[in-house]
Amino acid sequence: MDSKLKIELRTSPHLKQAVTVEQIMRNVVYALLPVCAFAVYVFGISVLALLMVTTLTCVLGEALFCRLSGRPNTVNDWSIVITGLLLGLTLPPGFPLWMAAVAAFVAVGLGKALFGGLGYNVMNPALVGRAFVQAAFPVAITTWTPAFLDRRFTEFIPSTLTAPFMQPPALGDWIEQSRVDAFSGATPLALQKFEQIITPAGDLFTGMTAGSAGETSALIILAGGLYLAARRMMDWRIPVGVLLGAALTSLPFWLMDSVQYPDPLFVLFSGGLMLGAVFMASDMVASPVTPRGVWIYSLFIGVLTVIIRLFGGLTEGVMYAILLGNAISPLIATVTQPRVFGAAGKGPRT
């Protein structure tokens, strides 16, 4: 019987929980798909093209950089697909496709490959890409189009198809032609900041407003987050901390002056906060591993978002807040090492 029995030698543990990196990443993609689908439903084929361009560019970029650096091809771990989808979701619906491709290339190259690929990136790659185009194309990235245009499934937004290296056309006339009632071309955040017009929280929650492709429906984003948290593929403390930080920071200002400052509900459901809190701040690689560190990190992002929104020149602060949170997350992890079991003295148990 010895001849039949071929024995492997391993060290314990001999069992393995069956969750792999690929599965985690694939499930994040699953959770993102409804958000993408809703964005396409709201803004039409322009967003579909936008998402396809960012994702494809990211995937091709990943393959290219893996080949250039001689690392094994890591496209099939799905993480780069998340980057591509997230990047597309943070861009305005009519963002020129060639600029989106630039953003995606920077995301994968500067945000991820430069640091050594999956697991080594310091910041969320999608946001690195977006930050780059925010600086490079300041007009295009703040040009918003209305939701629910009649011709959105048959016709591209004119700026989408801008030829490479060309500036997109101004959209004012086109929007007027589209005869959307009372559309000012401004996002709820801009309306609030510059005109003190508060969009109803219900509209924000269900996504009936203008904004970046994926920052419209808090409901669908939350559902995706719940799915991931239930499968333990996302740390629920991160979105909770970010939202809590944002709500608590905006509350005292709103209480002091409810005309100039938005109410906490508006803060939570407007702009990219929900998308950022659920899908971007929670990027495992760029957030701390320590339980106490996770709270500090997420609250920091929430607080900073509101501070930028209220006192900065920009209408939206989520992106920079998360990038800064990513940047300090190694430091946070260092100072919040878990307390070892049975350590002397009292203190937090984890």
Place this chain on the structure above:
Amino acid sequence: MGILNLLRRNSFEHGVHPQQHKELTCRLPIRRLPFAPVLIVPLSQHAGAPAVPLVRPGQEVVRGEPVASANGFVSAPMHAPATGVVESIQLMPSARGPKTESIIIHVYEGSSQEVLYSAPRDVDSMTPEAIIQAVQDSGMVGLGGAAFPTHVKMKPPPEHKVDTLVVNGCECEPYLTCDHRLMLERSDDLLAGIHIVMRALGVERAMIGIEDNKMDAVDVIAGRLPANSPISVHAVQTKYPQGAEKMLIESLLGRRVPSGSFPSAVGVSVFNVSTLAQIGALLPVGQGVIERVVTVTGPGVQHPGNYLVPVGTPVRFLLEFAGSTPQAHELILGGPMMGMSVASLDVPVTKAVSGMVLLEASDADLREAKVQPCIRCAYCVEACPMHLNPSTLGLLAAKGEYETMAKQFHLNDCFECGCCSYVCPSNIPLVQYFRIAKAINREKAA
């Protein structure tokens, strides 16, 4: 999450929930295994100094006769598991890796199962010191797997006042059911052993902790306890590693053993149920440890079961008796979470071997998956029962910064339960790194 668990039922924070697979054997009564033609009795089956042989090659031995004596206090003697003749004393393969000096006994055909070598005595009239001596003379070691000589644990340092005996019936390793069957079938021996050890320790109460996947055992033992007995039985949450002594003490008593200390520092002594059942059975008749219950199981085994196996039985014999499937791929002595892969079928069952698990290729191949970079998912941080940071420790280990691991990241608190490696989605061999790091640090210190 952790806090909620603590409120809901007796448990500790963190840990993992591997598939149990106990249904393979948990309903199968303990069966006696016949003698193998040759038994291999290693002189070092315990932590501490190896035993000193008392026999010469060619000498006849009777089942139960001492064949090696303890070498000092932290050591344990050996007894002949069967009647036969000593063939030789030589180096033989062991589960731990290096070959160890072992007594080879040729078993006489028709050797009786009866133990002739015994000295009945009245345990109730023995002093604690006499009990401790008798436990050492029986060759008792921690049968749960640690193999620490039992009598040493019965003499805690004088500055520690022990008030509670914790009886470990968790059996948190997947697949294993030997302790479960023992609690069901030999609860009288177990309770007798608990009373003996309580007297030796001078404690007023004993708490039995059993994972709540074995409620039948909880009920059986509870049914045997008279009203206001000093012994109580408690169901604890089914979670690995509930049976680690520091975890069980927290689950039952809410006391945390300080980092780097023994349980006696918080007034507790922990004994495994199979150790206590053997003490209860052997001390009154003055016999030594010569056999133990071993769960032979796993998808690669044709006839799984809980077998009463003579110490020294080669794995080959056990394997032939229970049968293996052609897909059998990995042979583990002990449980699959902390047990050891065996390289040679000549490795014998020793006192601390609680199970033999045969995994098939499909189970084992999960670990073949390629190692990916750490994605800082923090699964390991959430799993580590000692509240270490395996993620950071793993990164340091990869860089070879073993001293930093020990000095700043509490490497030495790791008891190698393997939860970190079990959960790691990137297949990073974390606990394996830590073992190497500890070994290198030990070598440097020496």
